[in-house]
Structure formats: structure tokens, C-alpha cells
Amino acid sequence: MLLLLTSGLLVSASTLLAERQQTPPAAVAPESQGLHRLMVNAGKLYFGTAIETNNFNDRPYRAIADNPDEFGMYVPENSQKWEAIQPRQGVFSFDAADSVARLAKTNGQLFRCHTLTWHSQLPPFVQNGTWTRATLTAVLTAHITSVVTHYKSLCYAWDVVNEALAENGTLRASVFSQILGPSFLPLSFSVAGAADPSAKLYYNDFNLETTPAKAAGALRIVQQIQAAAAPIHGIGFQAHFRVGQTPNRTALVTLQNRFVALGLETSFTELDVAHLTLPANATAVARQATDYVGVVQACLDVPRCVGIVVWQFTDKYSWIPNTFPGLGDACLFDRDFKPKPAYTAVASVLAAAATGRPPPPPPQRSGGSRVGMLGGLLWPVVVAGLFVW
């Protein structure tokens, strides 16, 4: 009872605060029904975004992110990575990723999980451990089992193995490939599948779209996992592109179909299209829109392409400028949350692709669980609201 009263107070305080905002942000861009709703009407499962807890207190950001018509799927950008979720051996830290999962559930959004076996963002105990085949197998098995079990039945999909390939299509040198050889691939998929048989299990990588040797390496990985009778259901094309260098629609369709021929579904899992020169001129802005549209059309063209996730939707929080200094403005919304020409172009293409099926039912908002889910998240808003009063 106390909790319910507290929850009511939290909600009404945040509502009052919202009413006091002078210029409410456009949660859905004008003339758009929202990218996810348009994507579903075009016969796909989702249009989603990466999100992280350190963005949660940004209210204009949340006004867009929490709208399930705009983004129908959340992916935690960092909080399920190994260094974040098992920083020391046997010590798990689920809180941040849990709050992303709970927010997705509250909003009526799908949840996509990222990632289990990856050479980067590893904690020191894994990266610099002294391993034998047996001890690393045990640690990898324990990690995957614990994390997948924790999110069992919540994840539409898991990126089980991420970025295992070098650009030439051979296995990248990593603690996993060096100690275990290629067997870490089927091992990871078998263990993940045993822990959550309902999650779609993906191999996820970048530059498969632009580097034929790497795409060939990914096809070999899929075949190797299948030959070992381990489960694999999807290929994730990260789709980190650059303006003017984005593969065209035809090339992206052909690429997807090579994996569909092996029985997989496909997804563009981390889409962004970075400008090479900032600020971008009008020609580059128009080209960015064309590049985004080609990727969206390539998903629409392939029946087994289930959806698209953008790796953040606003230039304010994109990873690109930090990792590639000088590049940026890669997202669909600018820093002030205004939809860019790329947003409008994507929305138009999706609207034109509507299948004519009746629209899906409105997303479920889970009522009872708001208390546990949102109490912690709204608390800073409440404090701010009292301060405004």
C-alpha cells in the first residue's frame, strides 16, 4: 500500500512537471506515425534503438525513446557487456541492464540483448587471466549460463557472439580464439540455447556489408555452428556506415540472402550513417537520407529481415565522435531532438510500404509493475519537480 501511494505520488509529480514544460518535445516527428508503428505496418517486427541508463534523466530524450510507436525495441548499449555485468569472477552486476529491460517492458517494447562472447570490453580477470582450455571453457560457460538465465524469456534475441572476425575473414585473435580455437563459437551458441530456448541466437559483426572476405568468414562461422549441431537463428549486420560509402540496396539484399539461404533471419542491428565532414553541408545531409533509406529498403525487400535497430537515435548521444574523432552527426535526430531529413525520408519509405494489414493492437502498458520498475527512475524527476514547485 505504501508502495502504491508512493508510486501515485511519483507519477503525479512527474506529470505535473511535464505540464510545466514550456516546449514539449515532439515525441513523434510531424507527419510520422512513429518509425516502429510504420515498420510493423510494413510487415516487420521492430524498429528499435540502443539506449543506456546514463541517458535516463534526459526528459526530452525519454519523450522520444519511451514512445513505443517510435521505437518498439530497446537494446542496452553497454550494460550487458561482460565488463559491466560480471566485472569480477562470480560477481554479477545486473542493475543497469535490468532497468533497461524493465523500462522496455513498461513501455510495451521488445528487448534485444547484447552481448555474450566478445573480445572487447572484457573485465581484467578474463582479458588478462591465465587460462587453460578447461578453465576458460568453464568461465565462458558460467558467464553465458548466468546472464542468459537472468534474462530468460525477456530477450527477443541475444547477440551470442560479437565481432569474432578479422577483416580478412579469419578468426580475430582474442582470448577466446587463442585458448579455445574455433570451438568457442558452437560452445557459446549451445550454452546460450540451453539457458533460454526461446531467444533467437545471433552472430553479430560490422563491415560484413562492405568487406567480402569478412562476409565469407561469417558464412563459414554459421556453417561451422550448424555443423556442430548448435542452434543459430540470425545474422546481425551492425550497419555502421559512412555518408556516401553506404552499400546500396541491391548489395545489401544480395548479402542478406546468402545468410537466408543457410536458414537464418537477418537484422540491421546497430545502424548509423556518419558524416565525414562537420558540419555537414546540404548535399551531405541529403546523401545521408538516401543512405539510410537504402538500408531500410533492403530490409523491406527481404522477407526474413525482421527489423532495424539504430545505435542511438540522437547525435547528442552517438558513440561515433568519441571513437572516430572528426566524424559524427550519424543519427536520425539532431542534438536538439529534431528529426533530420534522414528521419523524414525513412518514415516516408516505410509509410509507402504499408501492407494494408490492420494495424497491430496498441502496445500493452504493464500497470502493476510500475512501482518496482519506475520508482528508482522517476526519483530524480520528482526531486526536480519539487524544486520547481
Ligand SMILES: *[C@@H]1O[C@H](CO)[C@@H](O)[C@H](O)[C@H]1NC(C)=O
Ligand atoms: C590487460 O593487461 C594489459 C597489460 O598490463 C593492460 O594494458 C590492459 O589494460 C589489461 N586489460 C584489461 C581488460 O584489464
Ligand SMILES: *[C@@H]1O[C@H](CO)[C@@H](O)[C@H](O)[C@H]1NC(C)=O
Ligand atoms: C588476417 O588478418 C589478421 C589480422 O590482421 C592477420 O594476423 C592474419 O595473418 C591474416 N591472415 C591471413 C591468412 O591473411
Ligand SMILES: *[C@@H]1O[C@H](CO)[C@@H](O)[C@H](O)[C@H]1NC(C)=O
Ligand atoms: C550496388 O553496389 C554493387 C556493389 O558495390 C555494385 O556492383 C552495383 O553496381 C551497385 N548498383 C547500383 C544500382 O548502384
Ligand SMILES: *[C@@H]1O[C@H](CO)[C@@H](O)[C@H](O)[C@H]1NC(C)=O
Ligand atoms: C559538401 O560536403 C561534401 C562532403 O564533405 C563535399 O565532398 C562537397 O564538396 C561539399 N559540397 C559543397 C557544395 O560544398
